[in-house]
Amino acid sequence: MLDNKIPQGPLAEKWSQHKFNLKLVNPANKRKYDIIVVGTGLAGASAAASFGELGYNVKAFCYQDSARRAHSIAAQGGINAAKNYKNDGDSIFRLFYDTIKGGDYRSREANVYRLAEVSNAIIDQCVAQGVPFAREYGGLLDNRSFGGAQVSRTFYAKGQTGQQLLLGAYSALSRQVKTGKVKLYTRNEMLDLVLVDGKARGIITRNLVTGAIERHSAHSVVLATGGYGNVFFLSTNAMGCNGTAAWRAYKKGAQFGNPCFTQIHPTCIPVHGTQQSKLTLMSESLRNDGRVWVPKTVEMAQKLQKGEIKPTEIAEEDRDYYLERIYPSFGNLVPRDVASRNAKNMCDAGKGVNETGLAVFLDFKTAIERDGEDVIRAKYGNLFQMYEKITDDNPYKTPMMIYPAIHYTMGGLWVDYNLMTTIPGLYAIGECNFSDHGGNRLGASALMQGLADGYFVIPYTIGDYLAQTSYDKVPTSHxxxxxxxxxxxxxxxxxxxxxxxxxxxxxxxxxxxxxxxxxxxxxxxxxxxxxxxxxxxxxxxxxxxxxxxxxxxxxxxxxxxxxxxxxxxxxxxxxxxxxxxxxxxxxxxxxxxxxxxxxxxxxxxxxxxxxxxxxxxxxxxxxxxxxxxxxxxxxxxxxxxxx
Amino acid sequence: MSNHKGLNFTLKVWRQKNAAAKGEFKEYPVTNVSPDSSFLEMLDIMNEDLLHKGEDPVYFDHDCREGICGMCSLFINGRPHGPGEEITVCQLHMREFNSQDGGVITIEPWRAAAFPVIKDLVVDRTAFDRIQQAGGYVSINTGGIPDANAIPIPKEIADKAMDAATCIGCGACVAACKNASAMLFVSAKVSQFSLLPQGQAEKSRRVLAMVNQMDEEGFGACTNTGACEAECPKGVSLENIARMNRDYFGAALSTEH
Known part of the structure; x- marks a missing residue:
């Protein structure tokens, strides 16, 4: 029987009560415990840094040449928090509610509520680290809107929010490396988990430069190895992203939660051909101002596909802004799964707009006419530039073409409320676990979850486990x-x-x-x-x-x-x-x-x-x-x- | 799916078995490349060909392939990240290359004493990590932080800090510099914190520690040629170097740190 360890009591008090009930490790005793963290993305870097600050001995591993390059770095649009700085009716409960609903009611209430509850502390933490979030002229933090929400709660740093948050966590991690509390192993890949008496006590790694197979022992192992979207070969993941650490843990007894829940992101640059190695996402934030459309008739779509007419030649009355038509209250800002599926429906109906017929338009004409090109450039300049570099099309002049692509995996290792897998001592955090997004993740919530897990959840919950674990180390000759x-x-x-x-x-x-x-x-x-x-x-x-x-x-x-x-x-x-x-x-x-x-x-x-x-x-x-x-x-x- | 005809190229690639081995250029043909393919996708095609022939593929660093992780690091036809302004290699497309007259493209690793070659085009950039570890942070722990809006920061300052923080740590600045200086990289990080109120408490300690580490790693001196700025894929400005120099001299002369 799976015990999810959800605390009793009213929703809003569960986490506070739980934190009080968790056992603590005396500050002087923390140095007697070793923790392995695999992966240095938002979840891994923030966890490793926080463990180091608390006084644990940490070994952090990543396959990249530097911890700063983990794929969290590529997240563009933003991070959600229930600050309600916009005075538009946001609250912890609303963020919780939107996330549960956005996930189509397939996630745990208690976990999602906790996520919303700690979201505000994440923004405080990142600002204190020197993360240069976008600001208004008054000097306060700016917000924008994302899919699946009717409030503006997304904090951002240009189109590079993931980069800035990761560099913040990486700087905290670097500080701990300097103090000696964290030892970094870059260009190293975890190839297996080691269990002693049924508990996670270490990992086997391969040094990607020398090929050396090495053994690392610890009192607990934390997997922060991201998702498995690359199972599809083409995805928005980095080339090296893989599911091996999670899969090896599964084969050693960690149960896998909802593996089929994958997110297909609606706004990616369409596939160019068989030589393609990966897909590039265009941030969901573009749907704040971009309008999605296809021609009303198949005949017109076919002309577009053959290059006989240009999109700008199609009159307003011949365009079907289908998201605005079908979903008048959310319009272009429907959640990702809904937007993706509708794009597919349009293309299946023969209304796709590029050579392959597998693309829809994302058009900024209305926004440029309303706000001026400068305003749009200031908001999305780097995204427009990226689009132009890849496609050789100028999105200020002609609509972007987009198509859905594999982006994120909501499924992952099953964890309880403490983020522990079914293997005692083995934790999974960030995208690596299944916990908070149910059947669909809302935009700007991955960064929130990664940092929530790493900064504000696991530093508490791992102490509870370690407090009940002997100081004795397992020798790697075991x-x-x-x-x-x-x-x-x-x-x-x-x-x-x-x-x-x-x-x-x-x-x-x-x-x-x-x-x-x-x-x-x-x-x-x-x-x-x-x-x-x-x-x-x-x-x-x-x-x-x-x-x-x-x-x-x-x-x-x-x-x-x-x-x-x-x-x-x-x-x-x-x-x-x-x-x-x-x-x-x-x-x-x-x-x-x-x-x-x-x-x-x-x-x-x-x-x-x-x-x-x-x-x-x-x-x-x-x-x-x-x-x-x-x-x-x-x-x-x-x-x-x-x- | 592209309607264009496939392009053919001859690649002159630096091959070096390991750090100790002597390297050399080798030529490889690569055929039927889509103009819409990225440069790295073109290298994938070459590597698949090599593997099919039973030859060791060419090693190069890459990961996100969308210009943000900073892992890709190729010196193409004499320029870090190749032709094109403000892009990384992974954002470079084959339509930018002339396939006439054999379409020769020369590919080398970053060349700098502080970035030793690991294999072929892969170099060791951990010196950058050590510089960051020397002081590239605000020394705060997790938790117990006042509300994010407690410190208003003028938009212009926040934007400037962001322009500095946009550095991806790829090392193109070092590769572009005739002295292999890391001043642009280090100054971008120093500037981000120097501009923001959060960074003031450790302003002097930070700049001294980071510059000191930079020197220890064996990077060259800055002679203000501006090659780094010209080749930076993120457009990080030389202004940062000026700011760091100011901070450095101020800190070096001060006794209050």
């Missing part, structure tokens, strides 16, 4: 380390001696296409079953032969990729299993069999108001599905409406 290292070496040897013609990337692209086609924006039973078979076949082929080169004891790009793809080939199947089991639609998970007459996602609360928690049973056994029932005491479950 048989559990021997065994875990041997497993890693065996896996590497199989791959390096494998003889095949297909490269790791070729397998990865194939997997990505299967996932996108059958487990992407719309899913159905037949397609999912087909995908399951295809993935199994691909995986078999992979282990029968994949083309690598070189040895372990050097920098080896092919090996790095091959190890990650091996795990994606398993994780992909679990996502499909999860999508098959959940025969309702909710948030980003759209089962074609379950929709309202208007084509909106139709939840089945009686059957599916639970978290799917998948438990590994062995490579030749299907995973076991456990359910954590979701209890709603403070919000009423309604069919989401943004009309």
């Amino acid at each position: 048989p559990a380390f021997e065994e875990a290292e041997k497993e890693v070496r065996d896996r590497i040897n199989i791959l390096l001696t494998s003889k095949g013609e297909k490269t790791p990337d070729e397998f990865h692209k194939e997997l990505g296409l299967i996932m996108w086609e059958y487990c992407g924006m719309a899913r159905n039973e037949e397609g999912l079953k087909k995908a399951k078979g295809m993935i199994q076949k691909l995986r078999k082929e992979y282990w029968a032969g994949v083309k690598l080169i070189g040895i372990n004891e050097e920098m080896n790009l092919t090996l790095e990729k091959a190890l990650r793809i091996a795990d994606f080939l398993e994780l992909g199947e679990l996502m499909v299993d999860d999508a098959l089991t959940r025969t309702e639609s909710c948030g980003g998970h759209f089962r074609e069999e379950s929709q309202t007459p208007e084509g909106e996602a139709l939840r089945k609360d009686d059957e599916f108001a639970f978290v799917s928690c998948w438990e590994y049973q062995g490579d030749d056994q299907p995973a076991k599905l456990n359910k954590e029932e979701l209890v709603f005491e403070n919000v009423k479950l309604t069919q989401r409406s943004y009309k």
